[in-house]
Amino acid sequence: MRALGRAAALVAAGATIAGCAGGPGGGGSGEKISDGKVVLAVLNDQSAIYADLSGKSSVTAVQMAVDDYKARYGGKAVVKDIEVVSADHQNKPEVANSKAQELYDRQKADVILDVPSSAAALAVAGVAKGKKKIFMDIGAATTELEGAQCNKYTFHYGYNTWMLAHGTGATVTEDGSKNWYIVYPDYAFGQDMQKNFTAAVKDAGGTVIQADPAPFPNDNFSTFLLKAPGLDPKPQVLGTMQAGGDLVNLVKQYNEYKLRDKGIGLAVGLMFITDIHSLGPDALAGTKFTDAWYWNATPENRAWADKFQAKAGKRPSFPNAANYSAATQYLEAVQRAGTDGADAVVGQLEGHTFEDVFAKNATIRAQDHLLTHDVSLAQVKPSSEVTEPWDYEKVLKPIPADKAFQPASPACKL
Amino acid sequence: MIASRPAARPLLLATGLLLALALPWMVYPPVALDIACWALFAAALDLLLGFTGLLSFGHAAFWGTSAYVAGLIALRSGLPFPVAVLGGAASAALLALPIGYLSVRLRGIYFAMVTLAFAQMVYFVVNQWRGLTGGENGLQGVPRELFGLDLSDSFLFYYAGLPLVLLGFLAVWRIVRSPFGRVLASIRDNPARAQALGYPVDRYRLLAFVLSAALSGLAGGLFAVGHGFASLENVYWTTSGQVVMMVVLGGIGTLWGGVLGAALVVLLNDYLVTSGFEGIGIVTGAIFVIIVLVFRRGVWGTARDLVRPRSGGGRRDRPPGEADGTPARPQGVGSPV
Numbered sequence: 001m002r003a004l005g006r007a008a009a010l011v012a013a014g015a016t017i018a019g020c021a022g023g024p025g026g027g028g029s030g031e032k033i034s035d036g037k038v039v040l041a042v043l044n045d046q047s048a049i050y051a052d053l054s055g056k057s058s059v060t061a062v063q064m065a066v067d068d069y070k071a072r073y074g075g076k077a078v079v080k081d082i083e084v085v086s087a088d089h090q091n092k093p094e095v096a097n098s099k100a101q102e103l104y105d106r107q108k109a110d111v112i113l114d115v116p117s118s119a120a121a122l123a124v125a126g127v128a129k130g131k132k133k134i135f136m137d138i139g140a141a142t143t144e145l146e147g148a149q150c151n152k153y154t155f156h157y158g159y160n161t162w163m164l165a166h167g168t169g170a171t172v173t174e175d176g177s178k179n180w181y182i183v184y185p186d187y188a189f190g191q192d193m194q195k196n197f198t199a200a201v202k203d204a205g206g207t208v209i210q211a212d213p214a215p216f217p218n219d220n221f222s223t224f225l226l227k228a229p230g231l232d233p234k235p236q237v238l239g240t241m242q243a244g245g246d247l248v249n250l251v252k253q254y255n256e257y258k259l260r261d262k263g264i265g266l267a268v269g270l271m272f273i274t275d276i277h278s279l280g281p282d283a284l285a286g287t288k289f290t291d292a293w294y295w296n297a298t299p300e301n302r303a304w305a306d307k308f309q310a311k312a313g314k315r316p317s318f319p320n321a322a323n324y325s326a327a328t329q330y331l332e333a334v335q336r337a338g339t340d341g342a343d344a345v346v347g348q349l350e351g352h353t354f355e356d357v358f359a360k361n362a363t364i365r366a367q368d369h370l371l372t373h374d375v376s377l378a379q380v381k382p383s384s385e386v387t388e389p390w391d392y393e394k395v396l397k398p399i400p401a402d403k404a405f406q407p408a409s410p411a412c413k414l
Numbered sequence: 415m416i417a418s419r420p421a422a423r424p425l426l427l428a429t430g431l432l433l434a435l436a437l438p439w440m441v442y443p444p445v446a447l448d449i450a451c452w453a454l455f456a457a458a459l460d461l462l463l464g465f466t467g468l469l470s471f472g473h474a475a476f477w478g479t480s481a482y483v484a485g486l487i488a489l490r491s492g493l494p495f496p497v498a499v500l501g502g503a504a505s506a507a508l509l510a511l512p513i514g515y516l517s518v519r520l521r522g523i524y525f526a527m528v529t530l531a532f533a534q535m536v537y538f539v540v541n542q543w544r545g546l547t548g549g550e551n552g553l554q555g556v557p558r559e560l561f562g563l564d565l566s567d568s569f570l571f572y573y574a575g576l577p578l579v580l581l582g583f584l585a586v587w588r589i590v591r592s593p594f595g596r597v598l599a600s601i602r603d604n605p606a607r608a609q610a611l612g613y614p615v616d617r618y619r620l621l622a623f624v625l626s627a628a629l630s631g632l633a634g635g636l637f638a639v640g641h642g643f644a645s646l647e648n649v650y651w652t653t654s655g656q657v658v659m660m661v662v663l664g665g666i667g668t669l670w671g672g673v674l675g676a677a678l679v680v681l682l683n684d685y686l687v688t689s690g691f692e693g694i695g696i697v698t699g700a701i702f703v704i705i706v707l708v709f710r711r712g713v714w715g716t717a718r719d720l721v722r723p724r725s726g727g728g729r730r731d732r733p734p735g736e737a738d739g740t741p742a743r744p745q746g747v748g749s750p751v
Binding site: 046051087090092095097098099106117123142188189191 | 442444445448541542544548549550551552554555566568637641642643645646647648683684686687688690692693694695
């Protein structure tokens, strides 16, 4: 119908550009729930490198949030008709950009969730801003989302580079490992992490003896690993900012060179439970890292993980739980606002404090739309202590929300 | 062109133009713009691959450089977007000069490898130069404006950008049909003979390389402005691979085959992204293998051969051009005029 309308408009206006400006924009009607339903769209990587840690299983998690919302409110629910749609951006920013537009325009999505990797997330944030529709990013780590590139309709949910670096850097240093040797991949994420990590270590009273950039991607880390024990003073801990395949290679070689036996511990900047699962716990045993959420940390988490496993066939990663939480908080905001109009929902989300299975002591900061919540420093168990599948982590200590995330950046002007 | 009868030619051109105008009604507007940009990119590559006989595996360097330059111009100077896109195309041509100068003297696989290596160098520069390019965050928030008119609606932007694409196609078409294009064809078919006839082969190749890069840049700049950002993906080698795949799918040396290939690949990808099917690579890969095995001349080339089974008359088309060093198919003479 719309295409027809547009065609008519174009003919009428003699192909003048102004003639069809009203076409795709539209939608400013007075109805409380646009199109009579709420559509949650999960846009993430379902076939490339991030498929494992979020991907389709996060679509399942979002569907669970919808089911739980319906069960919670029953007849009192503001929205009866809720749909979950998904698309695979294959980790390509251009695809994410086009698909986000299509999800908002064609599929009538009211919110887009997940969107891993920074370029794709920032591209979708731009679309959300232009279309005045809500976007809650979970998968990307970049602090740009709540920094210079922040906007009124974009929320950053779960974790970021600052939290990863400060969580691990400060806590491990305070626990007595003062001397660090840092290896980081030489691109924006790695450089950011290295900067944040060094600052965190210094603030906690430690020293970074040396920080070396490694090519990215890279499969041979022997230069760095052989060098580590010879540094003066000898580092007590090797901090690696590598992720994904690079992390796997580095850890394997770290084990081959038996650096742990030489008194050099391992701390990892960014690690997901799926990384431990693919490497096996023994390869990583003893490694410390910051985790946004762990499925077996509390009975509440575990109960939710059981429900998740029944549907998805595996234990949830933290992005899975964060997707569930973001979808829940979105629907709750719609419930409070009584409408799915984006501005009203943003108003309900801003400054909201809450607790749910993923986020404890949580606030959606009004200044920059970053979710702050309690996270924890975790350690990988050796296989001798693993009692069941996916039981890989020991929570060492909690990091409270106000220490876990950076203060709001002045660069962000909503 | 499919038909040799001159009467059919304007008809086909009119159909093509009509299709180009109607595209955003038939497919989702941002996808329509993707098709237009990739189609021009494929035609630009075909200028080199099909009409000069050089397989470049580094065209992402030109597409991507122009994407970043056009994005930076639009972002920093606020000039209207066609200026930004043309600036991007100029930067791609400029970059192609030294790269082309150093690589056109190589043949076949060596040429492909050297262009790939240069493209990777460009990729690393873009990745490392974070202050300017934003590293892997990409260059975000490129405005889409024309003299104060907001073109952020993709439907409008398609029509605003289409003249640039058509301009690009006109250029390719003119180049191929010009005396210069005929010299390129002779160089492709028999470089030694062209040399013997007194044509400076390497200089002709260099000029073709630069022209192809400029047109790729035109497409890449428009693509970046259309999406509102430039990202590392634009300069990554997979982009070079994708455009070669489009040309091969459509038919090397057919010019319009690349357009068809681009449309096929973009639409297929767009469909698969929301299909919920995980093995996107498997599907596109399988289709590619089938087409290469069954339709050796690509979709367009095969269709053309069906329409005009054996041209015995005045116009003789040679089979698609081959890069040196790969097994040659039976060679004809003349160029696809």
